[in-house]
Amino acid sequence: MNKNDIFTVTIEDMGAEGEGIGKVDGFTWFVKDAVIGDVVNVKAMKVKKNYGYARLLEILEPSTYRVEPKCEFHRQCGGCQIQALDYKQQLLFKENKVRNNLKRIGGFHDLTIRPVIGMENPYHYRNKAQFPIRQDKDGNIITGFYAGRSHTVIANTKCYLGDDINEEILDIVLFFMKKYKISAYDEETGKGLVRHVLIRVGFTTREIMVCLIINGKELPNSQKLVDCLQKIKGMTSISININKEITNVILGETVKTLWGQDYITDYIGNVKYQISPLSFYQVNPVQTKKLYETALSFAKLTGDEVVWDLYCGIGTISLFLAQKAKKVMGVEIVPQAIEDAKKNAQINGITNASFYVGKAEEVLPNKFKNDGEYAEVIVVDPPRKGCDETLLDTIAQMNPKRVVYVSCDSATLARDLRYLCDRGYEVKEVQPVDMFGHTVHCEVIVKLEKH
Numbered sequence: 310m311n312k313n314d315i316f317t318v319t320i321e322d323m324g325a326e327g328e329g330i331g332k333v334d335g336f337t338w339f340v341k342d343a344v345i346g347d348v349v350n351v352k353a354m355k356v357k358k359n360y361g362y363a364r365l366l367e368i369l370e371p372s373t374y375r376v377e378p379k380c381e382f383h384r385q386c387g388g389c390q391i392q393a394l395d396y397k398q399q400l401l402f403k404e405n406k407v408r409n410n411l412k413r414i415g416g417f418h419d420l421t422i423r424p425v426i427g428m429e430n431p432y433h434y435r436n437k438a439q440f441p442i443r444q445d446k447d448g449n450i451i452t453g454f455y456a457g458r459s460h461t462v463i464a465n466t467k468c469y470l471g472d473d474i475n476e477e478i479l480d481i482v483l484f485f486m487k488k489y490k491i492s493a494y495d496e497e498t499g500k501g502l503v504r505h506v507l508i509r510v511g512f513t514t515r516e517i518m519v520c521l522i523i524n525g526k527e528l529p530n531s532q533k534l535v536d537c538l539q540k541i542k543g544m545t546s547i548s549i550n551i552n553k554e555i556t557n558v559i560l561g562e563t564v565k566t567l568w569g570q571d572y573i574t575d576y577i578g579n580v581k582y583q584i585s586p587l588s589f590y591q592v593n594p595v596q597t598k599k600l601y602e603t604a605l606s607f608a609k610l611t612g613d614e615v616v617w618d619l620y621c622g623i624g625t626i627s628l629f630l631a632q633k634a635k636k637v638m639g640v641e642i643v644p645q646a647i648e649d650a651k652k653n654a655q656i657n658g659i660t661n662a663s664f665y666v667g668k669a670e671e672v673l674p675n676k677f678k679n680d681g682e683y684a685e686v687i688v689v690d691p692p693r694k695g696c697d698e699t700l701l702d703t704i705a706q707m708n709p710k711r712v713v714y715v716s717c718d719s720a721t722l723a724r725d726l727r728y729l730c731d732r733g734y735e736v737k738e739v740q741p742v743d744m745f746g747h748t749v750h751c752e753v754i755v756k757l758e759k760h
């Protein structure tokens with residue numbers, strides 16, 4: 310088979326990035342946007358020694374698992390990868406991905422993996438959206454989403470993963486920019502004013518936050534924008550954030566509130582959070598609650614335990630567990646997040662949680678070796694790259710009864726579980742939770758106990 314050849318392939322599997330996989334004469338083809346069970350016509354784009362990439366041209370026989378995607382941009386947009394796959398199958402796909410990683414990378418061959426905890430409604434689940442503002446070729450100001458693996462903006466204000474209110478807010482912002490001739494940021498030249506619009510909605514409280522990220526100190530005629538936005542039911546905080554750096558990082562350090570409060574309030578379970586434009590906060594609060602409830606049940610707390618929550622962010626897991634533990638210590642690398650964690654403890658009247666700024670792999674060994682700290686339960690929730698070996702060594706030495714590992718990447722999870730299992734721990738439960746429907750991402754929560 311050569312480049313540009315057109316041929317038919319039956320999709321028999323799906324890869325980690327959601328791409329369809331099929332074989333023709335023993336040669337493997339990866340086909341983006343094809344789902345398991347499809348028979349498709351494709352065009353060879355890149356041919357390697359043992360495999361190739363082909364572009365989907367036509368679906369000859371749709372898979373029984375194929376559904377009509379709600380979003381017309383589902384193929385171009387970098388946000389969703391598997392919207393064309395029935396949601397039940399998406400969950401099975403994720404379960405398999407976790408199983409394969411645990412087997413292949415961790416060498417765990419006969420673990421029972423619980424069925425993925427799915428969403429009741431896999432749409433409109435995100436409480437946060439950051440829309441880039443750009444000018445298109447014809448000079449129109451547009452907003453939308455980045456196309457896959459690029460910074461080209463697809464004009465679209467209606468994303469089915471976000472809150473319905475986003476559309477109304479974006480229309481107001483675009484209208485305002487047009488009316489007062491306010492420029493959009495240009496990534497190539499670093500010129501132009503408005504870079505992004507950040508919208509957050511408290512799903513429990515329905516409080517709304519709008520923050521315009523600008524490449525300058527002031528937003529001309531901002532009062533006019535405020536006048537329109539404040540009429541929206543639930544509007545609680547309107548602000549600008551200043552980011553004059555030439556960078557892909559969305560937010561700068563300075564926030565100026567234009568109207569209302571500096572923050573919105575939301576709840577996960579019965580814990581209340583104050584969220585400012587710069588705060589980290591879980592984007593799917595409904596599934597986060599299920600995740601934390603699982604963490605709580607895996608931790609099996611009776612009220613007497615000392616718990617360490619490593620990579621604690623704004624202390625969400627710490628505060629959830631503190632209600633059932635003797636005391637909880639959280640460790641997080643971002644100082645601002647620790648400030649938020651302390652404030653969140655305070656507004657909830659939680660007095661048995663303390664927080665430390667630093668690298669988990671430095672703070673924990675230090676507290677253990679120098680201060681004689683111990684733990685009955687250790688929770689880790691690292692970023693995608695997983696835990697540092699120094700940290701895993703210290704955990705093994707501290708010898709807690711239980712370790713609860715919350716992971717957003719089952720590949721590094723598998724590696725770290727192997728490390729702990731070679732040092733006296735045993736995997737007792739594996740529970741995947743779907744926090745990001747229509748994408749290939751999957752959270753997993755694992756309970757480990759001493760042999």
Ligand code: SAH
Nearest residue numbers: 620621622625641642643668669690691692
């Ligand atoms: N447990 C939190 C956040 C988890 S996200 C929650 O459920 O909301 C992972 C967190 O780890 C991020 O907040 C990140 O800033 C932090 N982090 C990254 N590397 C770290 C390190 N080496 N030590 C401590 N925290 C780290």
